[in-house]
Amino acid sequence: MKLLHPVRLVLLATLLGFGACNKSDSPSPNQSTYELSYSQPVFYLKNQSDDYIVKPVNQPVDGSFTSFPKGLELDPKTGAINVSQSESGMRYKITFTPTTGSSVSTHVVISGINFPDRFYFLSNNDSTAFPVYNADPLNKLPSGNFDEGNEANNSGCAMKTTDGQINLKESIRRGLFGTVPENDTRKGFDIKYRLNDNSGNSLNRIKVLLYYYNSMNDVPEDLKATMSEHLAMTLQPDNTPMGNTLISAAAPKPRPPCIVIIAH
Numbered sequence: 587m588k589l590l591h592p593v594r595l596v597l598l599a600t601l602l603g604f605g606a607c608n609k610s611d612s613p614s615p616n617q618s619t620y621e622l623s624y625s626q627p628v629f630y631l632k633n634q635s636d637d638y639i640v641k642p643v644n645q646p647v648d649g650s651f652t653s654f655p656k657g658l659e660l661d662p663k664t665g666a667i668n669v670s671q672s673e674s675g676m677r678y679k680i681t682f683t684p685t686t687g688s689s690v691s692t693h694v695v696i697s698g699i700n701f702p703d704r705f706y707f708l709s710n711n712d713s714t715a716f717p718v719y720n721a722d723p724l725n726k727l728p729s730g731n732f733d734e735g736n737e738a739n740n741s742g743c744a745m746k747t748t749d750g751q752i753n754l755k756e757s758i759r760r761g762l763f764g765t766v767p768e769n770d771t772r773k774g775f776d777i778k779y780r781l782n783d784n785s786g787n788s789l790n791r792i793k794v795l796l797y798y799y800n801s802m803n804d805v806p807e808d809l810k811a812t813m814s815e816h817l818a819m820t821l822q823p824d825n826t827p828m829g830n831t832l833i834s835a836a837a838p839k840p841r842p843p844c845i846v847i848i849a850h
């Protein structure tokens with residue numbers, strides 16, 4: 587029998603080894619190759635009579651969808667988002683978990699404004715609450731009409747109708763928390779607004795809660811915990827949660843935002 591030349595033996599072994607490596611690197615039959623995405627990263631409300639529904643670019647076969655934080659109207663079977671019924675001004679993380687393979691995630695923003703949960707210290711001239719547009723403090727707020735119907739302003743909340751800023755000192759002067767501001771008082775408003783953006787001036791809304799306390803010592807622990815959980819549930823532009831607060835199973839929605847005024 588004729589023997590192979592040593593060089594040919596080496597070459598044959600190399601080829602066989604290369605083929606074996608390729609085989610082991612190939613995805614297993616159970617590994618998911620589904621890529622979760624939507625047609626755009628930001629969805630705007632629309633002036634239409636029926637609900638505005640958006641679906642994933644590709645529809646998976648088996649699995650379920652979840653979202654974080656609460657507030658997104660998401661179909662767990664199809665991944666369809668009801669933009670009209672979702673809380674706007676928020677960034678959401680959507681995750682698809684297949685029956686086999688690894689889960690995949692993406693992020694979407696429902697366009698609108700939000701107010702970050704925070705303490706405002708009047709003694710430090712910290713007295714203006716600024717709205718955040720499309721879940722990013724660096725975004726420029728488009729022009730628009732804020733507090734349509736004047737529910738907030740008629741109740742004493744001094745919101746500028748041109749840019750949505752809330753003057754907290756002026757709100758106190760107007761008697762929002764009483765002629766003499768009462769410690770541990772809460773006021774809530776449903777604020778309607780329209781923006782000159784891709785929403786085409788569609789009617790949008792946000793509920794805001796304002797609290798008044800004489801000092802930080804008067805703020806109850808449950809409110810502090812709620813604000814910490816709100817911050818932990820708020821997704822930043824780099825898609826990472828703020829803070830390191832552990833979120834309980836019964837954590838509240840990050841809305842309505844809490845604007846807490848500290849007098850001294």
